[in-house]
Amino acid sequence: MSSMSFPALLLEISDQLSEDQLDKLRFLVGKVVGKRELERIRSGRGLFQLLTERGKLSADQTDYLAGLLTQIQRNDLSERLQGSQGPQRSTEGPEEAKLDVAMEIISESLGKSWRKLGRKLGVTEVKLESIAQRHPTDLEETSMELLKEWRRSKGGEAQTHQLIQALRSCHFNMTADKLEDKLSALEH
Numbered sequence: 001m002s003s004m005s006f007p008a009l010l011l012e013i014s015d016q017l018s019e020d021q022l023d024k025l026r027f028l029v030g031k032v033v034g035k036r037e038l039e040r041i042r043s044g045r046g047l048f049q050l051l052t053e054r055g056k057l058s059a060d061q062t063d064y065l066a067g068l069l070t071q072i073q074r075n076d077l078s079e080r081l082q083g084s085q086g087p088q089r090s091t092e093g094p095e096e097a098k099l100d101v102a103m104e105i106i107s108e109s110l111g112k113s114w115r116k117l118g119r120k121l122g123v124t125e126v127k128l129e130s131i132a133q134r135h136p137t138d139l140e141e142t143s144m145e146l147l148k149e150w151r152r153s154k155g156g157e158a159q160t161h162q163l164i165q166a167l168r169s170c171h172f173n174m175t176a177d178k179l180e181d182k183l184s185a186l187e188h
Helices: 006-015 018-026 035-040 044-051 064-072 074-084 086-091 094-109 111-120 127-133 137-155 159-167 173-187
Strands: none
Touching: 006 044, 018 044, 018 064, 035 064, 064 074, 094 137, 094 159, 094 173, 111 127, 111 137, 111 159, 127 137, 127 173, 159 173
């Protein structure tokens, strides 16, 4: 989780909530948030902001929201949120650590050609457009979002060699070389 800030994680969680799940969350926080404020909440982001204002949510205080997510059967999001806290990062395997490094290097180098790499990685046009709309002016952040989306879609099957192969097939050989050098240095 090194490359993702807490606000970015909350945004990602918000984006993955269905309307029905958001309604369930609104119901569950009824005792913490006033009825009038609850009626104004239209997104997970709005709810998370209110929870932060009420002292129920912060980067080092995620238990309340994690519990709510578990109650609405979104254990995946609950685990993701709880996994964002520092000390638990050590459970990350060697391939995940390599992927973190790879994402950092690629996002710094990719620039305007991020869509080309996204297509090679199999990210859908709809997802590419969504990413472009979220970060219209920051190419590095756009590239990072692309790589996060790819990694999420692959799950445990995401491997650094797939990124290197996609970079080479897009003729981004300098970036692929830089990534291979960095990964080689990590292994020694």
